[in-house]
Amino acid sequence: MGSEPADLHDIDTSLPHSARVWNYWLGGKDHYESDQKAGDAYKEKFPLIVPMARESRDVLRRSVTWMAREGVNQFLDVGAGLPTANNTHEIAQRIAPDSRVVYVDHDPIVLMHVDTLLHSTPEGATDYVLADMRDTDTILRGAARTLDMSRPVGLVINDVLGHIDPWEDVLTLVRGLVSGLPSGSYVSLTHSDADDELHRSVQEEYNNSGAIPYVLRGPEQTVSLFDGLELVDPGFVPWPKWKPDAAMPGSLTMRAGWVGVARVP
Template sequence: MSQPTPVTPPGKIDTSVPHSARVWNYWLGGKDHFPADQAAGDAYRERYPDIEPFAQESRGFLVRSVSHLAREGVRQFLDVGAGLPTVNNTHEVAQRIAPECRVVYVDHDPLVLLHVEAMGISTSQGAMDYVLADMRDTEAVLAGAARTLDLSLPVGLVISDVLGHIVDWDDALGLVRRLVERLPSGSYLALSHSTAADETHRAVQEEYNNSGAIPYIFREPEQTKAFFDGLELVEPGYVSWPNWRPDATTGRLTERAGWGGVARIP
C-alpha cells in the first residue's frame, strides 16, 4: 500500500474560527469539523437551505470529471486546493477505474495534511501523496508533485471550486495559466467555480465572508470561462454542474450554483 509522505504541519491550528474546508466537509456529511465550523455551517444553511445540495453538486462534478479522465486513459492527477478529505476523493474515484493511478493533493491547511495522513491509503498498484503549499506557489506545487508524478507525461489537473478563495481575479487566472503552461501536451484541466444561485445566496455568502472565515468570491461563467482560453474543451463544454455529463445521482436543485468543464491541453 502507498501512503502519503509524512510532513509535520507548522504552527497551531485555531479551531475557534470557522474554516471553509471544515465547513464544506460538514455540509457534505463529513465528521472532520469543530463546533465553530458546525455553528457557521448551521447558520449559513438556516439562511440558505440549498447549501447542502449545492455542495453535493460540486462534489458530483468532481466525481464525474475525474471518472471521465480515468476512462480516457489519464493515470496521473494533481488536485490543487483539495480541502479536507471526504467521500469520493480524487484518488478513490480514479483508482476505482484504474488502480494504477497516481494522485497528489495540494493544500496550504495543515489540518488537511493531518487528515490525509490518517485517511490515505492508495491501492498497491498506484500511489497517493500530499503537498503542503499555497496553490499560488507554482514552483512548490510542481516540485512537490514531482515526488510522485512523472511531469513529462500527461496529468489531470483538478481545481475543484477553490478559486473563489483567491479574491483577486488576475491572481486566480494567473495561477491556472502558470500550472497549465508547465504540464505536457495531452494533459487535462478539470475546473469548477461557484456563482451565486440567487440574491439570497449572494447575501448570505457576503455575511459569511465578513465573519472571519476564509472568503469565497462568486464569479459569473462569462468571466470564469477564461480559465479555458487556449485549451480544447471536451463535450459538453463549460456548463452548470448538473449539465456536465449527468448520471443517475446528479441533482437539479442549483442549476446556477456553479459551472465546470474539462479541457485538453494541446
C-alpha cells in the same frame, strides 16, 4: 512523503473554517462547534448550499472518472480540502488501479487528516505537496516526485479558486499550472456562481464573520480560465449538466456553479 501534519494546538477552532464547514455540509465528521454554527446559519438563510456542496463534490467524481476512462492515470488535485467520500485517488483507482495522485494544500487542518489521502492501491501511489495554490513552481516540482510530468496529467481544481483574490492572481495561478503540463493533459475546473442575489448576500455575511472568504464569480468571467485550451463536450456548463449519470445526487439548482474539462493542446 510530504511534510509532517500540523499540530491541533496550532489551530484556532473558535473561528469557522471553510474546509470544516464544507465537510459539515457534506455530512462529514471533521468539524467543530464553530463550524457547525456557521454552517447552520448559512443554510438557514440559503438552504440550497447543502445540495450545492453535494453537486460540487459529485462533479469531481464524474470529471475524474471521465479523465480516467480517457486513459489518464496521473492526477494533480490542487486545493484538495478535507478527505470525504470519493476522494480523487479513490475515484481514479477504481478505473485504473495504477493511478498516481498528488494532492496539494497548505491548510494545517487538511494536513492533520492527510493519512486518509495517502491510502493508495498497491499498483498506484498517492502523495501530497505542502504549498499555497499560488506557488505553482513548488507545486509542479513537488508533483514531479510522484508523477511523470512528460505524460498526460489530469489537473483538478475543484471549487477553490474563490479563495483567491484578486482575479489576476487566479489567472496567474491557473496559467502557471497549465504551463507545466504536457500536451494531452486535461484540466477539470469548477467555480461557484454569483447569479443568485440571496446567495451573494449570505456569502458576504459569512466572509465578514472572520472565516476564510470565498468570492463568487459568474461564468462570463470564469470561462476565460480555459483560454488556449480545448473544452470537451458539453463545454462550460452548470454542475448538474456536465455528463450526468445515475449516481448523481438530487439537484435543486442549475446555477450553483460551473464546470469545464479541457484538453491541453
